[in-house]
Every structure is written in C-alpha cells, then in structure tokens.
Amino acid sequence: MSFGVSISDIIKLCEVASRVYKNCRDCTGEYKTLTTEARNLANLLDDISDKYNSIPENKKQQLLDVFEACVDVLHELDKILVHYNSLDTRSQRAWDRLKWDPERSKALRERLTSSVVMLNGFYNSLIYDSQVLILEALGRLERDYKGGHREESIASVRQITFDVAGNKSDDDDAAWFQIIRDLEDVGITRRDALEYRDFIVDWFVKAVNEGRLAEERVDSPTFPTVLRELEDALPALSPNPSFNPTLETRISQKAQPISLENALNCSVSISNQSSLIVHGNESAEDGLTRRARRIMAAWKKREFSTAGGLLEDQLADVERGETSTLTGRTVQPDRRLLRHLIGVCASYSGDYLKAKKTFDGVFNGLYLNSANLDEGDIAAARWLGDVCLHLREPRNTALAWSVALSGLIGRFGEQRDLTQIVFDELAVLNSWLNSLRQLHQALKQDNDPSDIFLNTRVEEKRCLITSVVGRLKLANSLRNLILNERPLTTSHSWRPLTAWGVDEYMLYAPPFEMRSWPLQWDSTFLPTDAVIMEQYMEALAFRLSATTALGERELPITLLMNGRELDYATKRSQKWLVEAVANGLDDLGIDRRVQDTTIICRFSMKSRGFVYEAGICIKFKKLRLRKMYGLKVTEVQWATRTIPRLDDTSFGSREVIRSSADFLDTLRSILDKAERAEKALSMTCVEPIRLDGTDGGLDADHRFRTTEPSKAKPEINWVAT
Known part of the structure; x- marks a missing residue:
C-alpha cells in the first residue's frame, strides 16, 4: 500500500487508523492500553481530511513528514492487531506470555504519542493559519x-480579474473594497484581506477561468406551464361590474380561445385578493417587500428613528402571520434579526434604554456557554x-462582553483577531x-448586580465570569493596562470595519446562513473613550469634595496678552461666573463633575445622523x-462614536468630531441669560402699597410698583423680572 498526500491516501489512512483503534479497544490483552492514543490519532486524521482542500502548498511538505511517521506506526500496529485478534483466547494468552x-x-x-503530537501541532497550525481561513471563507x-x-x-x-490582465481602471479600489466586505461577512478581517x-x-x-462562480439558475417555467397556470387563474377573475353583456355575447366570448398575448396584457383584480392588482406582466409586491424598500431608503439617509419605526411595523406584521414570496416560495424574515436591527436603529438614534431592552430580547436561550451561542447571540x-456603557452600566457591559467573548472563542478560537479585540476591550474595562x-466578587456571593440576561441562573453567570477572569490573569493583560500610561484616545482603539448596511432581502426573507448575520458589532463605537469618560465621571462623583468651593479656589493665571484666547471674560466675580455656568448646565440637564479648577461635562451630541x-x-x-x-472650552476630549462622512456609504472614512x-x-x-438676569435684578425692585394709596404693612392686600433702587425703602423686597 503506497501512502502519499492525496485525499484518497488520507482517507485510506483514516480507515487504517479507525481499524487500529477498534482492534485496540476490543482486544483483551496488553494492546488494549494503546486505545487512547489510537483514538486520538484517528480523530486527528479525520479532522485533517476534512480540511485537506484548504491546506496551502507551503504546508504540503510538513504534512508529508507527519504523514510518513503515522503510516509506519499504524501499518505495524495494524498487522500485529489483526493477527492477535484472529487468535482464540488460549492462543492469545500464549502470545502474551511468549511474544x-x-x-x-x-x-x-x-x-x-509522537504521531499524535505532530499531527495535533499540524492541525492547530491549520485552524489558526490565515491563508487556510481565507480559503475556507472563499469556499463559502x-x-x-x-x-x-x-x-x-x-x-x-x-x-x-480584468485588472489582473493588465487593464488598470479607476474602479479597481471600489471593486476590491466590495470583495473585502464580502470576506468580512464570512469572518475574514480587513487586515488579513x-x-x-x-x-x-x-x-x-482561477475560479473565474474554471467557471466555478457561474450562477446556477433554475430553469424558467416552460410555455405550457405558464399557459396552464393562466387557465387555472382565469376562471377566478371577477367580472367588470360596468360591463354587462347579454347571455349570447358571454357564451360567444367564452367559446373564443384566449390568446397568451391578450392574457398577459390584461389588467384584472383577483376576487379573493382585492388588494393586489396585477398589471401586465409585472407581479404585485407584497406588503413586507414594499416596506423593506422604505426601510432601506430611510437607512441610507441615516434616518434611524424612521427606519426603526418601520422595522417595528415589519415585525408586527410578521408576528401576525404575513408572508412574502421569494423564488416561488412563501417566506418570512427572521424575527430575531428584525429585533436586532430595531436595536441598532435605537442605538444610533440615542434611545439607549430601548436598545438595551431590544438586544436583551434578541439573545436566544438561557445558557451562556459557547456551545449554545450562535452568531445572533454573539452580535x-x-x-x-x-x-x-452608554447608559453608564459598566458591570452590565462586563457581563455582555464576556458572553460575546465566550461565543467567539467557541467559534473561532482564542487567536483570531475578532476574539482578541473583545478580550482587549474587556481588559481595558476592567483596568479603568x-x-x-x-461583578466577579458579587457573583461569588450569589449576588447578581446585573439586570440583563435575567432568565439565566446566577450560577451560569458566575461560571462564565470566573472563566473570563482566569483568562485575563493567564494572559497577564492587566499588568500592561496601567491607568497613568494609557492614552486618552488612540486610533488603535477603533474597531475594524464591518458591513454597515443590510441586504434588503433579509427584511422580508430569512438569511441564507447564520454567518451572514448583519452588523455583528458596532464599528462606530469607541470603547476606550467611553470607558475613560465613565471613569472620570464616576471617580469624581465619589471623590471627597475639597474644603474650598470652585467659586472660591485660586484659579490659574493667564497673561493679559493671552486674554483673547479665552472664550469668555467678565469683570464680575469668580463666584458669579462659576455659579452661572453650573446653574445653566444643571438647567439643561448636562451631567458635570468638578476637577480642581475645571468642570468636566458629559452630554449627548448628534452629528450626521448618529447620536453619541x-x-x-x-x-x-x-x-x-x-x-x-x-x-x-476645550475641544471634544472623549467621544463614544466615530462618524462617517455623509457621502460615504461604506463607513470607510470614519472620524471623531472634535469641534466644540x-x-x-x-x-x-x-x-x-445670566447677565441679563443680573442686570434686571440690579435695575428692578418692588414696593408694596395699599390699594387705597396709603403706605401700610404687608398684611393688607397690595400690588407692586417699580421704583429706583436708590429711592427704595429698607422694607422693599427685590425680585427678578
């Protein structure tokens, strides 16, 4: 038997390995102790045979070296075990004593064991090799x-492919970017692409030259099939009430054959579907399809509140049982996917409470371990x-990101970029x-401080968080995340791009596979900025207040020549300026904290359709x-989103809006407003007088009159008009 590296030879070796394992398992002698090693070797060979078509050329020699060692040991064991198991029990006992x-x-x-170790190392190099992952993605x-x-x-x-032939074009970059988007949909990062x-x-x-990408279309119905369908449909047509021919006319018309051209050009109303009008050869759109187009139009205009409302209507119709037709089949969109998109619209439009409730409802099931999480759960x-994190609930964020990390590890392993990104974000969250x-300490005491995944048991959450904390300690990430050394904002904290839009068909039909789940993460979100801003607001809120109020603290001095650089200057007192700013911010509901001689403000902004x-x-x-x-006033120090340009539909030109x-x-x-109020207060006062015109006390009925402050009597009450 000649073993090589072809797929047929690997299959043959798998058969030998499986036979060796079964013979080790079933024998009664000393060879039974080799069962575990034989089973591991057989399983690894099966796994490698599944990925044979994805093995790149530069790994074929490594496979050959490992393969030859496996062939020798399996061939030797196979001969021994086949002979041993063919003996009767007495002969086997004699064999055990003598041989x-x-x-x-x-x-x-x-x-x-050596073969298992080498095969396992080769297999691990395959599943984490970017080229192999790209080949598998290209296959999908x-x-x-x-x-x-x-x-x-x-x-x-x-x-x-036209560009490879030496024909350069300005559309090459746009075409390549579309290919990158397709690859990102199937799990390949932009960097690897x-x-x-x-x-x-x-x-x-190569695929184009071999014709592997040619679309396999279903043959259209033949002429007799169309004619039969028309004949079945025509008796159900309701007559025009304005046309009432005689009986003889109707009989004569019925006897005449109906031509296909006349049948296709007629405009009729179906009696049992009065809302659907068929004109000519155009098929009527159902309600789900029409609304899907409206959703896409609002989405492209970044009118996320409108798109979210339409998505809610779409979901309500689907739950009432409305369907759509796709390639002759009755279909419905995935309800979880619609809820996911509703949550995305709520997040983009700044309705974070609604988004939180929606995403929590998208999560499918009670268990948080990786085996029970699909692409929709991870997203x-x-x-x-x-x-x-927008809602300032960092412990909920820690739990949700831990669930996503568990799902990514189960699907892609720990070394993939997508997994490492979530891992690093969790490390930043925990460090700051x-x-x-x-969360870990609370769960160890059977106290759940989170208010998400409420249907999941505390024990399940505790096991998950314990595992994540252990991974963080093992990776020693916390040692590299020192508070004073981490920059406030870095471009490295930006998330990788993902397909921003959603295919229209997903709004009225189910996705073809779970890997095509849209918007698996928010590529506009800046987790580092969000975490640092929350740390400032939280730390300053609980810090012990200084003995001196900000209005009485010693302020840093600036030169008179630099006074033009100030955004506002006044001859009024320091206390007036600080109190005017603080009261005005409080009236507008802007969250603020005081640090030394600085007020730090956190507030919502809207730019180019996105709220952050x-x-x-x-x-x-x-x-x-x-x-x-x-x-x-400084420029924007922290922002929770990057914003794409209005003319960019691919989100490739994201930027942080720094203008204040x-x-x-x-x-x-x-x-x-504060200046006008103070001026009015200094210029206006009131004096109580009796209705009969005589001075009197405040116990009588009175009205107010305006007097000059210099002429006011001591008992006059000052009010702001």
Missing part, C-alpha cells in the same frame, strides 16, 4: 456566488455591552473601572493684574 515485550510496547506507545463565498445570493459582487469580481490580496485575487482568477451581546472584578456621548472640559482662568475672570462650537454657543447663551 509480549514491554520495551516494544513502550516504543509503540511513544511512536503513537463561492457557494453564495453560484447560488445568486451576492449579485452585487459579481461586477467587482469581474473588475479585479489586505495582507493576502494577491492570493485572493489569484483564487478569483446581540456585543451591542448590548456597548449600549450599557474594575467592573469585571466587582461626548466629554468636554471648561477651564476657568484669572487674568494677571486685572480683576477679570474667564473660561476656555455648538457647545460653546450653548455656553455663551447661558452666560448671556
């Missing part, structure tokens, strides 16, 4: 292309954690806010040699 050699048995075990895309599920990408495939661009393009060229958990430790939280500092100053005070011009205008209006 059994402990040293030989030890050598066989060591060779088996190939099935999508052949099934006609990615028609918008066919032009991009043609463009990049860019790194292996030549490899991916070569695969597409909902990631979005839920982001929303809870101590949320994971607090922003943090700004107001710094108070005193001008040198003058009894004047002023303030300076709108906030500065609001602050100036606050101070203008």
